[in-house]
Amino acid sequence: MTAFLAVVRRDLLLAYRDGAGTWTVLGFFVIAVAVFPLGLGPEPQLLARVAAGVVWAMALLAALLSLDTLFDADWRDGSLELLLSGELAPEALVLAKALAHWLASGLPLIVVAPLAGVLLHLPGNAAPTLAVSLLLGTPALSLLGALGAALALGARRGAALLAVMVLPLAVPVLIFGAGAVESAMLGLAAGPGLLILGGIALMALAVCPFAAAAALRQAVE
Amino acid sequence: MTAFLAVVRRDLLLAYRDGAGTWTVLGFFVIAVAVFPLGLGPEPQLLARVAAGVVWAMALLAALLSLDTLFDADWRDGSLELLLSGELAPEALVLAKALAHWLASGLPLIVVAPLAGVLLHLPGNAAPTLAVSLLLGTPALSLLGALGAALALGARRGAALLAVMVLPLAVPVLIFGAGAVESAMLGLAAGPGLLILGGIALMALAVCPFAAAAALRQAVE
Amino acid sequence: MGKAIAAMGGFLQRQAQPARVVDLCGRFLPFAFALAVICLAAGLISALVLSPPDYQQGESVRIMYVHVPAAWMGLFVYAFIAALGGVGLVGGHPLAFHAARAAAPVGAGFTAACLVSGSLWGKPMWGAWWVWDARLTSMLLLLFLYFGHAALTRAFDDPRRGDKAAAVLALVGCVNLPVIKFSVDWWNTLHQPASVFKMGGPAIDPSMLLPLLLMLGAFKALFFTLWLMRLRSSVVAARLRAAAARARGAAWR
Amino acid sequence: MFGNPFSTALPLAPFPLMLREAACWRGETEVFAGLDMMIEGGALWLIRGDNGAGKTTLLRLLAGMLRAAGGVVSWGDGQSPRKTPERALFIGHADALKPALTVGENLGFWAGFSGFAESPWPQASDPFGVWAYADVPLRALSAGQRRRVALTRLAFSAAPLWLLDEPVTALDAAGQRTVWELAAAHRRRGGAVVATTHAPMNLPDAQEMTLGGLR
Amino acid sequence: MFGNPFSTALPLAPFPLMLREAACWRGETEVFAGLDMMIEGGALWLIRGDNGAGKTTLLRLLAGMLRAAGGVVSWGDGQSPRKTPERALFIGHADALKPALTVGENLGFWAGFSGFAESPWPQASDPFGVWAYADVPLRALSAGQRRRVALTRLAFSAAPLWLLDEPVTALDAAGQRTVWELAAAHRRRGGAVVATTHAPMNLPDAQEMTLGGLR
């Protein structure tokens, strides 16, 4: 447990101190949301219509963005080998890193998403659903991303590979997340969509750490 | 001139071999364009309406994405100091790196943009304007990005900083680029928008290499 | 002539010694502060009590007396730090950088005040907190530029490096200023076109112009007050850091 | 938990670590084959050989970070190093330190991770004198200072086997002495040390092995 | 352009390079001050000092990569190294090589960049025997092999002043000999060499300087 917490703490510290962490994700997200109206034109109706999709798509891209350093930096500087040869089980290591990734990039997104909603004229009644859908969906993104990052570790063109691998896995999250917000916007029940999101997150929690741990063991050979 | 070409050649080779180059940009762009219809829902009219904006916004984000390694990798491994102490003037070095960045990330975007347009139901008559606007706009993005990357070199949280700095400078490119495509879509004259884009590119060419060279000299102190 | 310039340069050189700067800041501060208080009192009274409500906008027009001076100060301070940055890059004196670093957050504050007040005003006027109109967007970008500037000055181990990088950014970012100013003329926007500073004199009633100018004076004086305070502490902090580093030096090696 | 390494005995370590007919490949090349070696508790092995001879590869094999392509690698209790990586501490050229964190944060993390101490920073164990830079970010250190920080991990490791890849690189004379003193103390506690080096060295009772006779 | 470094004379080099009362800061700390030094053509300087004494800092000052905080640093013709960085070749711990490129591509780039040869790969100048790995990506090399590739740049440099920061790190005995032989050949051509090292070394007619006497 100490080792688990030590890893989480260190990764949060690095995310805060370093370029590729919290600040980049937030910067990217805010900027992406600001860039859209500039590209699409200012009509509030159009913006409101696409708001849910844009926020979710940008959340996905922001999460992807911060993934390629998830194991890569540790692998390059020799940390990963040491992390894997400690008492901590590789599965727990993956979990610790995914948790830190979510705390450093998913959580801030959830906090600023309502603001993004306002800028894109998302109707006020959909804002809580947006936050809840992100709360359920982003952990799944972090877990799936950890799996992808472990698989792409040390590969040539790892970053591109990562994107190509994680995207298909993450698409259901995106569809149900954006769908739930859209239902709320139209006054329909968002519950079913959110339930499915929760289900996906639980499934990712059950599968990803084991698969990613296996991939990591291969990578440090 | 040999030195200039040597730098361009090496950077292209690295972009092709390494993660952070051409493949990542292309992967990101294609995926982002593919994610949108999933987030927005499949109605062709809505997609056509947002196509120009989405393609341009994604082109901007893709360019930003590949920027943070523009000088950073060279700085970390000691190459930058050697590059700056050769016969090549720092301004020429910036130009060479920006050119390579454009060839490795701007040009492939231009090639796949029409395809993205098709995926998003962009009317056929706007496709040439999309290509031309990207052809004029992406060099400006590469040059502005080179300036930002040089300024952020060695900074804490460099990547986030880079985004915050480059975005305000790059917004006019986005606005006029997307605007020209939209005009073409509506059957209006796209010429004036494209002319302004060209003007911005020329201005960036006149200013950025000098400003970036000044920043680089600071960075290797 | 050359002699006069040399004498002038020598004078400035003497004034730019850290101790002298701290002393001068201390001397000007009370005046700037007093001016700010006086202008603010007069401006607020004439803006909130004496000036008439607008025949179209009613009482909400009074937001203008905060909004417009804040906007002007946001633009002015940006030009100010860009000029200081240019002086610092060319002349190399650290004082210019201290001055720019001291001014930037204050300018960002004015810009934020303009955005917030405009947004509060927009809700009753346009029915939305925010629209992606050219002027609003370019003002938001100005705030980003301020953030970039502030982040750059703090982002390096060596503060001089950050100052220089931020100066380059400030100079390049100046292209945004005319865009903000003329966005209302170049594009058809929701936002009001210029009525005070425009060709052919102000097109605004004196009963509204006077409080506006008073508030502008108050904001200017407030800016100088805050700026002098921050400048003084920035210079003092640099001297303290240098002394601490010198003390640590031997132990370090 | 393990206190000062100079005073405390190691937990029972299942020496010897044995290589029999071991072979190792990197990529698609055989680096060495048919290697026999027996590492007893208390031993100091110096591995020598030309550049590219396979010294680092051998250390990684002993650490359980590489799989043997042939032959047997096993501890005295029959366990393979691949299953028991925690028995070895490997310190190589990649030093597992983060430039963005301070010296204290870096070492504090590794101490916490290996369950070493209550306190986040192992001040009591500072053989290389890096405590003075506790608050300095790692990126502001000189090459030798950075190496000292990496080696400080020796002072709070509970691993019976130390694998040191060119440990004295970039260290000044005092630092080099400290490395060999730490190694000697570790051997007195019953641990073993396997180090590579290119420097001519006369350490008493060190066993030497030279790789790459084929070359 | 300059052919084999062992045979050709250097272009006229404006020695001596002089330091007078030079001071240098890193971040907000003074590393050294009041340093005097005169580097003549044909000289070999060995810089010594404890970890963190400022050896690397001194080399970077001589290379024109750092600004002196006080005193004078100038070449014989009055030029400052900051204005004439091409007169020095600096090889440090960061080796300016790309792991993703092959040895041939890496060296070919630097040769082309410094205008060395028509051919992209300087096969004629291969003192360290790295030609054999021309097609191997750099990331698959051992530490010493990588160092050899970095040092191969010495063979196609036209700079009169070589600044070598711990050049023999990670090299085997043969590699170390090659470094000092190259340095000797460079001195015979009229060039100067300034190297840092922690190894005890007896090179005849080397001048020594020890930094950090204050400590």
Ligand code: HEM
């Ligand atoms: C967040 C929203 C807003 C922003 C960012 C904003 C920005 C600005 C800026 C930058 C200026 C100064 C331009 C110059 O110097 O010429 C300005 C002036 C002004 N704004 Fe706004 N504004 C906002 C909302 C509003 C609203 C809702 C109104 C009223 C309907 C308004 C009315 C004015 C007026 C009357 C001026 C003075 C124009 C002049 O006399 O030159 N603004 N605003």
Ligand SMILES: Nc1ncnc2c1ncn2[C@@H]1O[C@H](COP(=O)(O)OP(=O)(O)OP(=O)(O)O)[C@@H](O)[C@H]1O
């Ligand atoms: N980038 C930096 N920022 C701030 N301080 C630095 C930086 N690099 C080095 N220093 C400090 O400057 C001093 C001199 O460092 P330098 O690298 O010159 O030492 P050195 O003599 O080469 O040591 P070593 O033998 O360890 O290589 C050290 O105290 C070091 O901590």
Ligand SMILES: Nc1ncnc2c1ncn2[C@@H]1O[C@H](COP(=O)(O)OP(=O)(O)OP(=O)(O)O)[C@@H](O)[C@H]1O
């Ligand atoms: N990641 C890798 N992929 C493929 N081959 C490798 C890899 N790492 C090393 N090699 C090759 O394996 C051989 C042995 O390398 P190793 O690092 O063990 O050598 P070494 O004896 O430690 O050399 P040095 O003295 O230079 O450190 C070398 O020929 C090297 O080129």
Ligand SMILES: [Mg+2]
């Ligand atoms: Mg090795």
Ligand SMILES: [Mg+2]
């Ligand atoms: Mg050094």
